[in-house]
Amino acid sequence: xxxxxxxxxxEMILLVIANLDNNAYGLNIRNFIRQKCDRSVSISxxxxxxxxxxxxxxxxxxxxxxxxxxxxxxxxxxxxxxxSGRDAIKATMExxxxxxxxxxxxxFE
Amino acid sequence: MKQPPRWIEKLLxxxxxxxxxxxxxxxxxxxxxxxxxxxxxxxxxWKFILSAAGYFRYMHLxxxxxxxxxxxxxxxxxxxxxxxxxxxxxxKRYTAISLLGLVVGFASAIAILQYAFYESSYDSFHGxxxxxxxxxxxxxxxxxxxxxxxxxxxxxxxxxxxxxNKVTHFLSTGGxxxxxxxxxxxxxxxxxxxxxxxxFRFRILGGNAVELDNPDVIFISESTASKYFGxxxxxxxxxEMQGIFGQTWDARVGGVFEDIPMNSHLRIDIIFSETKILTxxxxxxxxxxxxxxxxxxxxxGFPTYVILEPGASHEQVISKANELIAINRxxxxxxxxxxxxxxLQPVSEIHTTPGIQSEMSPTNDRKVILLFTFIAIFxxxxxxxxxxxxxxxxxxxxxxxxxxxxxxxxxxKQLRNQFLLEAFILNAFGLFLSLLLVIPAxxxxxxxxxxxxxxxxxxxxxxxIFIIGVLFLGSFVSGIYPAFTLSNFDCLEVIKGKLKYSSKxxxxxxxxxxxxxxxxxxxxxxxxxxxxxxxxxxxxxxxISIDRTFLVSASGGASEPDNYPSKMRALVNEFMxxxxxxxxxxxxxxxxxxxxxxxxxxxxTGEGAGLFIHRSIIDxxxxxxxxxxxxxxxxxxxxxxxxxxSLIVNETTRKRLGYNSPEDILNEKIYFAGLExxxxxxxxxxxxxxxxxxxxxxxxxxxxxxxxxxxxxKFNTGNLRDLLSGIEDKFKSAFPDAPYxxxxxxxxxxxxxxxxxxxxxxxxxFSTIALLIACLGLxxxxxxxxxxxxxxxxxxxxxxASGSNLFVLLNKEYLVISILAFLGAGPAxxxxxxxxxQNFENRINVHPGFYIVPLVIITSVVLLTTISxxxxxxxxxxSRMLKEE
Numbered sequence: 001x002x003x004x005x006x007x008x009x010x011e012m013i014l015l016v017i018a019n020l021d022n023n024a025y026g027l028n029i030r031n032f033i034r035q036k037c038d039r040s041v042s043i044s045x046x047x048x049x050x051x052x053x054x055x056x057x058x059x060x061x062x063x064x065x066x067x068x069x070x071x072x073x074x075x076x077x078x079x080x081x082x083x084s085g086r087d088a089i090k091a092t093m094e095x096x097x098x099x100x101x102x103x104x105x106x107x108f109e
Numbered sequence: 110m111k112q113p114p115r116w117i118e119k120l121l122x123x124x125x126x127x128x129x130x131x132x133x134x135x136x137x138x139x140x141x142x143x144x145x146x147x148x149x150x151x152x153x154x155w156k157f158i159l160s161a162a163g164y165f166r167y168m169h170l171x172x173x174x175x176x177x178x179x180x181x182x183x184x185x186x187x188x189x190x191x192x193x194x195x196x197x198x199x200x201k202r203y204t205a206i207s208l209l210g211l212v213v214g215f216a217s218a219i220a221i222l223q224y225a226f227y228e229s230s231y232d233s234f235h236g237x238x239x240x241x242x243x244x245x246x247x248x249x250x251x252x253x254x255x256x257x258x259x260x261x262x263x264x265x266x267x268x269x270x271x272x273x274n275k276v277t278h279f280l281s282t283g284g285x286x287x288x289x290x291x292x293x294x295x296x297x298x299x300x301x302x303x304x305x306x307x308x309f310r311f312r313i314l315g316g317n318a319v320e321l322d323n324p325d326v327i328f329i330s331e332s333t334a335s336k337y338f339g340x341x342x343x344x345x346x347x348x349e350m351q352g353i354f355g356q357t358w359d360a361r362v363g364g365v366f367e368d369i370p371m372n373s374h375l376r377i378d379i380i381f382s383e384t385k386i387l388t389x390x391x392x393x394x395x396x397x398x399x400x401x402x403x404x405x406x407x408x409x410g411f412p413t414y415v416i417l418e419p420g421a422s423h424e425q426v427i428s429k430a431n432e433l434i435a436i437n438r439x440x441x442x443x444x445x446x447x448x449x450x451x452x453l454q455p456v457s458e459i460h461t462t463p464g465i466q467s468e469m470s471p472t473n474d475r476k477v478i479l480l481f482t483f484i485a486i487f488x489x490x491x492x493x494x495x496x497x498x499x500x501x502x503x504x505x506x507x508x509x510x511x512x513x514x515x516x517x518x519x520x521x522k523q524l525r526n527q528f529l530l531e532a533f534i535l536n537a538f539g540l541f542l543s544l545l546l547v548i549p550a551x552x553x554x555x556x557x558x559x560x561x562x563x564x565x566x567x568x569x570x571x572x573x574i575f576i577i578g579v580l581f582l583g584s585f586v587s588g589i590y591p592a593f594t595l596s597n598f599d600c601l602e603v604i605k606g607k608l609k610y611s612s613k614x615x616x617x618x619x620x621x622x623x624x625x626x627x628x629x630x631x632x633x634x635x636x637x638x639x640x641x642x643x644x645x646x647x648x649x650x651x652x653i654s655i656d657r658t659f660l661v662s663a664s665g666g667a668s669e670p671d672n673y674p675s676k677m678r679a680l681v682n683e684f685m686x687x688x689x690x691x692x693x694x695x696x697x698x699x700x701x702x703x704x705x706x707x708x709x710x711x712x713x714t715g716e717g718a719g720l721f722i723h724r725s726i727i728d729x730x731x732x733x734x735x736x737x738x739x740x741x742x743x744x745x746x747x748x749x750x751x752x753x754x755s756l757i758v759n760e761t762t763r764k765r766l767g768y769n770s771p772e773d774i775l776n777e778k779i780y781f782a783g784l785e786x787x788x789x790x791x792x793x794x795x796x797x798x799x800x801x802x803x804x805x806x807x808x809x810x811x812x813x814x815x816x817x818x819x820x821x822x823k824f825n826t827g828n829l830r831d832l833l834s835g836i837e838d839k840f841k842s843a844f845p846d847a848p849y850x851x852x853x854x855x856x857x858x859x860x861x862x863x864x865x866x867x868x869x870x871x872x873x874x875f876s877t878i879a880l881l882i883a884c885l886g887l888x889x890x891x892x893x894x895x896x897x898x899x900x901x902x903x904x905x906x907x908x909x910a911s912g913s914n915l916f917v918l919l920n921k922e923y924l925v926i927s928i929l930a931f932l933g934a935g936p937a938x939x940x941x942x943x944x945x946x947q948n949f950e951n952r953i954n955v956h957p958g959f960y961i962v963p964l965v966i967i968t969s970v971v972l973l974t975t976i977s978x979x980x981x982x983x984x985x986x987x988s989r990m991l992k993e994e
Contacts, residue, residue, distance in 0.1 A: 025132070025136065026132060026133070026136040027136040027139050027140050030140075042159075042160055042163045043136055043137065043140060043160045043163065044160060044163030044164040044166065044167060044170070045163065045167075047129070047132070047133055047136070047164070047167070047170060048166075048167035048170055051129070051170065063131075068139070070138060070139050070142045070143075071135040071136075071138050071139050072134065072135065072138045074131045074132070074134050074135025074138065075131055075132070075135065076132070076135060077131070077132040
């Protein structure tokens with residue numbers, strides 16, 4: 001896919017997945033965003049974004065067959081961040097930091 | 110545990126990319142169960158539906174998107190497009206011919222169908238089914254149907270027929286309106302009660318319908334309001350109503366209603382309170398010795414509309430209504446030997462049912478609409494046939510392409526798709542261009558038709574669906590045959606060059622050409638018949654002289670009955686002084702205008718009682734001015750003291766009353782409405798309304814009081830400008846308050862035929878278009894066929910065939926086709942022409958010429974279109990054709 005550029009939601013979801021540590025699947029990610037980030041996204045938006053990230057190579061996925069009746073026997077698709085994904089959020093963070101630092105007349109401790 | 114909606118799951122399963130489905134479905138289920146626990150099942154279901162809908166925003170999550178990622182099918186379609194385009198571009202001539210046909214065909218079809226849809230959309234907007242009590246009147250001179258019924262019907266239905274939910278009626282009165290200093294005439298004025306707005310749900314923009322009970326209140330339409338008062342608020346303005354049953358009163362605008370749509374049979378600008386009519390009837394003496402109580406069951410003229418209770422039986426309502434009439438009119442019916450009945454006519458059918466008298470707006474025969482729809486289909490069919498013919502004729506060239514494609518691995522299905530796509534591209538492009546053609550042509554067509562029917566085009570969902578349907582149907586119909594035959598070619602034979610043309614294709618092409626010819630011959634014959642009928646009618650001897658006659662309408666003295674006759678006499682004398690005026694006549698009616706004044710006779714003895722006779726009040730000059738022949742007796746004359754009680758009848762009256770010769774009826778007595786008249790003369794028949802109607806029974810009596818409403822002026826000068834301005838000036842100085850309305854009588858007569866003229870013009874335009882497209886296609890086809898036969902022709906020439914041999918060879922097919930088509934078209938002409946001609950009382954005979962001339966025309970047109978190609982083929986140097994190989 002095109003470049004390593006990350007959208008705002010993409011960045012957030014990558015960070016959430018990193019936070020969730022081995023238990024990151026669609027619904028869980030959405031719930032985390034709702035609770036921790038106080039932001040309402042729909043499940044389809046989450047799915048759309050994580051698959052876009054996977055296509056970009058920032059995420060890796062595997063099925064986890066937990067026998068949960070609530071899911072109607074459907075497996076969870078768990079996501080973990082790849083090393084290029086890690087690079088990408090890092091690069092984003094560094095770019096931001098660099099930009100913050102060069103704003104004239106502002107300094108941060 | 111409660112499950113989420115199954116159909117949503119099915120939908121997801123169908124559309125979500127299969128590799129994602131497990132995950133998505135699992136997550137959604139988990140969310141759903143969580144929501145069920147924490148928010149209740151209904152909310153959970155809604156959330157489930159909403160989040161499912163969310164997936165459709167992300168195309169990459171859906172199935173059909175995946176399939177286009179990799180496959181070659183997209184490239185194949187692209188290739189089809191390119192090769193279709195190249196093919197169409199390479200054969201510019203044939204493409205242009207097919208395209209031109211399609212463009213004109215689509216444009217005509219769209220225009221005609223919009224017209225047909227518009228004409229059948231009349232009164233379809235009322236919401237509730239409304240029925241009109243249409244009146245059937247029977248007496249010994251026949252049966253006639255009228256738009257209006259007895260005044261008493263409304264009250265009678267309300268009190269005696271429980272199946273009737275709502276009833277309203279109104280009476281058209283005419284009259285003029287004076288607003289400030291301006292006088293408006295020609296408005297559609299009716300008297301009605303508030304229940305008018307219960308039945309017809311026209312929006313009231315200001316005011317309350319109940320106010321219509323107040324005798325001095327009028328309701329006016331939105332456009333009338335802006336005509337009278339401009340931007341000012343019309344409510345509570347005061348206008349003067351004039352000349353309604355001899356009354357003049359100041360009326361207050363109590364309400365404004367939205368304009369009644371043009372596609373309604375109702376034409377109403379002003380509604381005044383019905384109570385005003387009742388007062389007039391009670392106080393005025395309009396009906397001789399008929400008492401006020403007797404009026405409702407005797408007076409016709411009220412169009413009456415009902416809404417029935419749900420589930421009411423129409424038959425029962427009709428029979429109850431007729432029973433009421435029969436009981437209440439028993440004595441009168443017996444005396445006059447008449448029968449009155451009503452039936453329920455759905456308002457939506459009023460516009461398309463001709464033959465009902467005194468409709469508010471002109472009707473349009475369903476058959477005419479159907480005829481034009483057929484012509485639209487003809488035109489489209491001819492255009493598609495052109496395409497098919499061109500496509501099959503080109504099959505030899507296309508065959509090579511097909512062969513190569515097949516060798517390279519094309520499937521039959523892919524080839525078919527390609528040819529269908531080609532047809533689609535041409536059809537779609539044609540449709541697009543035709544829309545560009547229709548839009549600027551619309552105003553001209555509306556003028557010809559006389560109806561503004563295009564404004565609903567873009568909101569007419571039926572038409573839009575139809576256009577899209579036609580596009581796909583057209584692509585399919587015109588593409589399917591070439592697609593199937595061409596894709597079935599055996600590639601080896603094609604490439605070896607064995608294939609010339611398949612005999613199947615030739616047979617189909619012949620069938621198609623024959624059917625085009627059938628249409629064409631039929632249309633030419635129909636054109637000839639329409640034209641000759643119109644000419645026949647226009648040149649028909651009316652029995653009177655209508656040229657060099659100018660007509661001025663006067664008020665008839667409604668507003669100033671006392672000094673009207675003396676003013677009128679003075680005016681006539683002044684008119685006579687205008688240079689060029691030959692004679693002047695004042696009468697209640699003139700030829701060319703429908704005479705609504707009829708009375709039934711009461712011939713006290715013998716047959717003929719109850720015959721309806723049109724009455725005219727004339728002066729001494731009338732017969733001379735109109736050159737009406739008096740065949741027995743004498744003209745009315747002031748020199749006979751009692752000529753007020755004398756009557757002149759026409760031949761039709763004489764015959765209907767059962768007298769054998771004009772002399773027999775002289776000095777006989779005829780009774781009208783209780784008065785006795787002495788017959789003093791008999792005149793020859795003439796056409797009151799134009800030659801498409803029969804002669805009517807008429808009578809004439811001397812106008813002793815000069816209250817006639819029409820002044821006829823015969824002139825013998827070419828200086829029309831001075832004449833007309835002289836007439837207008839004199840009229841205005843005599844009647845400064847009356848609206849001036851002057852017209853030439855021959856124009857009035859021409860206007861009698863407006864509907865027929867429109868029909869003729871429309872018919873001429875569209876059948877000419879159909880014929881041109883057919884010729885165009887034929888020319889293209891024959892040029893192509895001759896091109897293919899060049900080699901054959903050259904060989905024949907080398908072997909000694911003469912030019913005439915070749916000419917016959919190349920054209921005999923068309924002669925056979927013409928004859929075959931004639932056999933098809935003949936019966937159609939034979940059976941269909943009477944359907945149209947029966948509308949005319951005086952009609953032409955459909956003699957053999959109407960069959961032979963179209964055949965001759967079509968054959969010679971065909972020969973003319975093919976002759977240049979034929980001649981070129983004959984004159985070409987054979988060596989040029991033969992050395993190519």
